[in-house]
Amino acid sequence: QKEVEQNSGPLSVPEGAIASLNCTYSDRGSQSFFWYRQYSGKSPELIMSIYSNGDKEDGRFTAQLNKASQYVSLLIRDSQPSDSATYLCAVTAISSGSARQLTFGSGTQLTVLP
Amino acid sequence: DTEVTQTPKHLVMGMTNKKSLKCEQHMGHRAMYWYKQKAKKPPELMFVYSYEKLSINESVPSRFSPECPNSSLLNLHLHALQPEDSALYLCASSQQGGDTIYFGEGSWLTVV
Numbered sequence: 001q002k003e004v005e006q007n008s009g010p011l012s013v014p015e016g017a018i019a020s021l022n023c024t025y026s027d028r029g030s031q032s033f034f035w036y037r038q039y040s041g042k043s044p045e046l047i048m049s050i051y052s053n054g055d056k057e058d059g060r061f062t063a064q065l066n067k068a069s070q071y072v073s074l075l076i077r078d079s080q081p082s083d084s085a086t087y088l089c090a091v092t093a094i095s096s097g098s099a100r101q102l103t104f105g106s107g108t109q110l111t112v113l114p
Numbered sequence: 115d116t117e118v119t120q121t122p123k124h125l126v127m128g129m130t131n132k133k134s135l136k137c138e139q140h141m142g143h144r145a146m147y148w149y150k151q152k153a154k155k156p157p158e159l160m161f162v163y164s165y166e167k168l169s170i171n172e173s174v175p176s177r178f179s180p181e182c183p184n185s186s187l188l189n190l191h192l193h194a195l196q197p198e199d200s201a202l203y204l205c206a207s208s209q210q211g212g213d214t215i216y217f218g219e220g221s222w223l224t225v226v
Contacts, residue, residue, distance in 0.1 A: 031213070032213040034214070034215075036217075042219070042220075043202070043204055043217045043218060043219050043220040044157065044204070044217050045217075046214060046215075046216070046217075049213070049214060051213070088156055088157075092213055092215075100145065100208050100213055100215060101159065101162065101170065102147075102159070102215050104156035104157055105156060106155070106156055107156055
């Protein structure tokens with residue numbers, strides 16, 4: 001059974017600090033890795049995708065992937081109160097046709113304290 | 115703004131009612147999905163359509179009936195639901211060969 005696990009929360013950081021979110025996955029056939037942000041009462045919003053080992057930076061967000069360790073992480077630099085949300089790690093493997101089967105972790109709730 | 119549009123945003127229905135959730139995308143995506151999300155839980159996959167054909171049904175009870183009339187539309191027909199079916203229902207789509215799945219804003223369903 002494919003599993004995606006995230007570090008248990010909730011996580012609180014002061015404004016301006018670095019927030020570190022971690023995720024491990026069990027399926028070595030996983031090909032694509034995503035971080036979604038979900039505000040309370042809203043739908044998931046894609047914030048980062050990463051496909052190859054190493055780091056990928058987009059503004060204040062950096063995703064890191066290590067396929068050998070089956071580990072993916074998200075760093076949020078200069079955290080802002082508006083970053084307070086639940087962050088969902090998600091992993092895909094090829095499904096049938098053009099479909100992708102996305103498996104989510106349980107999410108980490110992040111609170112950035114002013 | 116998301117390019118996956120879901121209606122209605124909120125739905126309250128009785129256990130004997132028949133209702134439908136609708137989803138539309140105009141991005142040319144050929145895969146469409148229904149997810150169910152309960153409070154403080156991650157989204158759970160229900161159905162996947164690929165090229166308008168049902169390709170995955172994650173053992174969803176028959177009181178949920180999906181339909182894909184064309185490549186832009188996806189419906190979820192609801193009948194004889196239970197209160198525990200109350201949740202956020204998310205529609206999503208992805209392009210052919212693409213890995214990114216885009217979610218709609220969701221439909222909040224309450225079964226009374």
